[in-house]
Amino acid sequence: MTPSTNRTRALAALVAAAGAALPAAPARAAVPGITGPSFHLVASADFVSQPDGASIYAFGYGCDGAPAGFLPARPNGAQGPAPTCPQTMQLPGPTLIVTQGQSVTVTLRNALPPAAGNTSIVFPGFQVTSAGGVAGLLAQEAPGGGTVTYTFVASTPGTHAYHSGTQADLQIEMGLYGAIVVLPATPPGGCVRGPFSLAPAAYGHAATCYDREYLFQLSELDSRIHDQALAQVQACPVGPCPAIQAVTEPYHPNYFLLNGRSLPDDMDTPYAAGYPHQPYNANPHMHPGEKVLMRMVGQGRWQHPFHFHGNHARVLARDGNLLLSAADGTSLAGPLLFTTPTVSGQTQDQIFTWTGKGLNWDVYNHRAGDGSRCIPDASGYHAIKTDPNAGEWCADHLKPIPVTPPDPTIVAIGQWYGGTPYLGIQSTGSFTGTNEPPGTLNQNPQAGYAYMWHSHNEREITTNDVFPGGIMSMLLIDPPAWFIDETL
Structure with a gap:
């Protein structure tokens, strides 16, 4: 069988998996993690x-015993897989959630194979x-077999990283890394905490209020390095070894x-049984006008754009440091980006929002006399939160699409196509189908707008050189009347 035939078959299998592996309703998760301030982790393979x-x-970090708790809290009657923290390894490691000012202790036990060393x-x-x-x-x-305890004060709110400091070119590559979320000790007044948010604001600054949040840890791996490590581990199952x-350069992640x-x-469910480690x-959703952290x-x-x-x-902020104006010391000064260069070891906190502003047509498909309304607030957005078109950019209310929409079989994104060029099930009465064959799994029953979020390095949206795959997900803009359920 030729390599091209292999690749064609792999592509077909991967595309089929996109329909077979995902749940019938979109799977969402806010920023799942475990609470402290005392954590017991184990490194294993x-x-x-x-x-x-x-x-x-x-390799990876996991929980060495049951954690103190999970966030976001899981209400009674929630559907879907329950939160878990593997008692072996997970990739990435558990997200540690603490509050600014807390004294944090992390006890690490080394259960890696003898050849891995310290x-x-x-x-x-x-x-x-x-x-x-x-x-x-x-x-x-x-x-090997021993423990070490680290203690620090969570002095700076925001998103932070943790990773191995031992033979880092190998151990980080093998998966020994994770994230820390530090919540502000004193959130600013006026911020309202969303039902699935960890806090009402990312920092103690009024301009950092948010409604929803998602964590994106971007990484890569070179399976050839992992194969070398496995061969040497298997060659010496009992120490000393x-x-x-491992040959880590030249580096060719796949x-x-x-x-x-x-x-x-x-885009499958968090904590799904099919991925025990x-x-x-990474499945972001939002309503128009919401602020997504x-x-x-x-x-x-590598840097992943x-x-x-x-x-x-x-x-x-970068690395938990708010970017403030040098002129007054209080105004946010961070840039507006449409592609973020995720530098190795660096963290960033950003606010994303979407309102339909600038499209120059009524994204809700309103018509004169249909009883719809758009009452602008001070910023020009529809202010009535209980309306199904909450957050609409009122300057475009009632404007028709200026051109005939193209054939959806050309521009739609398969199972994420909403079945209509307009936002929301109220525009069509019900979901009208996609460009896929009848009976195909529908990932967008609420008729939301689907936006691809992905690496801008084309190689990184492949899986072992097969497209589509890699660092890619979909943001769904859901109509305001659709409840975005993060309870699993």
Whole structure:
């Protein structure tokens, strides 16, 4: 069989998986994580899955015993998989959620195979003290079977990273990384916490209020390095062992990950049983006019240019540091970006919103005399929150589409096409179907607008060189009348 035939078959299988693997209703998750301020983690090895069917040997952090709790809180009667924290490894590691000013302790146990040697965690941006373990180059390390405890004060709110500080070119590549979310101790007055948000604001600043939030950890892996590590681990199952000597340069990653998964797996349910070591998804939803907090972390070796269709986003902070004007020291000064260069090791907090402003046509398909209304607030958006067109840009109310929409079989995004060029089921009475054959799984029954969010490096939207895959997901703009249920 020729390589081109193999690739064609792999592509067909991956596209089929996009329909077969995803749930009938869109799977959502806010920023799932575990609460502290005391955490017990274990570093160990196992296999993670990819949508092309590959199982890749990897390292990762997991929970060493049951965590103190999970956030967002899971209400009684919630549907879907319950939150879990694997007692072995997960990729990426558990998201640690704490509050500004708390004294945080993280105890790490090294359960990696003997050939992996010591391991550790570094917490960039925090002043860390350590107890136990042995001295390492960047941090106190846990030897095989041993433990080390790290303590620091969560002094800065925002999104932060953590990762191995031991043989970092190998251990970070193998999967030893995760995120920390520090909630502001004193949120600004006037901010209203959303039902699935961790806090009413990202920082103690009135301009950082938000309605929804999502975490995006971007990384890559070179499966050849992982295969080398596995071969050496299998060659020495019982210590003492020579340290793993993997060839990490030249670096040729062939899998590209968003929260530890690739498209289409990253749009499946969080905590789904099919991904026991990859519990987090990447499936953003929003209503028009809402402010979405994008927590982004560059976890890999490469820079991943994350491109979000639909609008620019305002950068609030980098590495937990608010970007404020030098002139007055209080006004936000972060740039507006439509592609974020997720630098290795750097975190960014950004605010994204969408209102339909600038499209120059009525996205809700209103007609004169149909009883609809648009009462602008001070910024020009429809102010009546209970209306099904809440958040509409009133200057475009009643305007028809200026051109005949193109054939949806050409421009629609398959199962995410809403069945109408307009926003919301109230525009059509019901979902009218997609350009897919009858009976095809429908990912967009609410007739929302689908925007692709993806890496702007074309190679990174493949899975082992097969398109589509990699760092890609879909943002759905849901009509205001549609309840976005993050309870799983």
